[in-house]
Amino acid sequence: MPLHPQSVAFLEVMRTGTAPAEPDLAAMRAATRVSPHRGAGPELKAVEDAAVGAIPIRTYRPADGVLPALVYFHGGGWSIGDLNSADPMCRRLAAEAGCVVVSVDYRLAPEHPFPAAVEDAFAVTTDVVRRAGHYGVAPDLVAVGGDSAGGNLAAVAARLARDEGIALAHQLLMCPNTDSGLDSPSFTEFGEGYGLSAASMAWFFGHYLGSADRCDPRIAPLRAPDLSGLPPATILTAEYDILRDEGEAYAHALAAAGVPVELRRFDGMIHNFSTMPEVFDDARTARVWAAGRLRRSFGQEER
Numbered sequence: 001m002p003l004h005p006q007s008v009a010f011l012e013v014m015r016t017g018t019a020p021a022e023p024d025l026a027a028m029r030a031a032t033r034v035s036p037h038r039g040a041g042p043e044l045k046a047v048e049d050a051a052v053g054a055i056p057i058r059t060y061r062p063a064d065g066v067l068p069a070l071v072y073f074h075g076g077g078w079s080i081g082d083l084n085s086a087d088p089m090c091r092r093l094a095a096e097a098g099c100v101v102v103s104v105d106y107r108l109a110p111e112h113p114f115p116a117a118v119e120d121a122f123a124v125t126t127d128v129v130r131r132a133g134h135y136g137v138a139p140d141l142v143a144v145g146g147d148s149a150g151g152n153l154a155a156v157a158a159r160l161a162r163d164e165g166i167a168l169a170h171q172l173l174m175c176p177n178t179d180s181g182l183d184s185p186s187f188t189e190f191g192e193g194y195g196l197s198a199a200s201m202a203w204f205f206g207h208y209l210g211s212a213d214r215c216d217p218r219i220a221p222l223r224a225p226d227l228s229g230l231p232p233a234t235i236l237t238a239e240y241d242i243l244r245d246e247g248e249a250y251a252h253a254l255a256a257a258g259v260p261v262e263l264r265r266f267d268g269m270i271h272n273f274s275t276m277p278e279v280f281d282d283a284r285t286a287r288v289w290a291a292g293r294l295r296r297s298f299g300q301e302e303r
Helices: 005-015 025-033 084-097 116-130 149-163 185-189 199-209 244-257 280-299
Strands: 046-052 055-061 067-073 101-102 137-145 170-174 232-241 261-270
Touching: 005 261, 025 084, 025 280, 046 116, 046 149, 046 185, 046 232, 055 084, 055 116, 055 280, 067 116, 067 149, 084 101, 084 116, 084 280, 101 116, 116 149, 137 280, 149 170, 170 280, 185 244, 232 244, 232 280
Parallel strands: 067 101, 067 137, 137 170, 170 232, 232 261
Antiparallel strands: 046 055, 055 101
């Protein structure tokens, strides 16, 4: 379908002004912390900042008692984003999925290139499972999730957990980056003028990769030789997103490996629309669907 009118309006606003020849990382990080497009999430029973070793985390609890948990990784090309940028989404998922959400402030590139973010993502995931009592969660009902680069980290953490014999309940991947080729048809078709551009993605990858092999499945989970035995997955993509094809290819690869997966494409939408409910009506639709998928994965009745 054509671009949704809300996508058209948002992209027009984004085009206002002249883009710098070289992205300003400090300015991008500052803007991400205060973006009005995400709105504010609901009040919860408890929101607490803590740390796993040196890794800052923020825990969101919607109710008392032992609950399921979602370990959440924010997007931002592995270079921008933090606990504050993820805060509204984490609050909403905690309330709507009825679970504790543990948001991870993983180390960012270029100061900390790959595999720093992967190490932090996996460290927090394993800590939540192994110290479930500390978090007040059920150790057999821990899921991972994230948006964009955070979806990439969730997919990688899920596979590393499998390899360590840790059974996760679910993986929620929203507009995820799953490959490193930067050459899919959607990457070419929507490489300019649709929000996340091909040039920006290459810039983010350049910061993140450092000297690493871009075919490493901890960077490109689509290239993992064995996807069997992974937790069930929910994957959402956007029609006008350069990452659309690799996200959908990952869904198909999981299904081919025998992993239960549900894929939903949101027509007319652009990259990471689901994190911006103040802009896109479909953001709420996508989040409610994702929260419902989480509730079912936790064995809860859907509300």
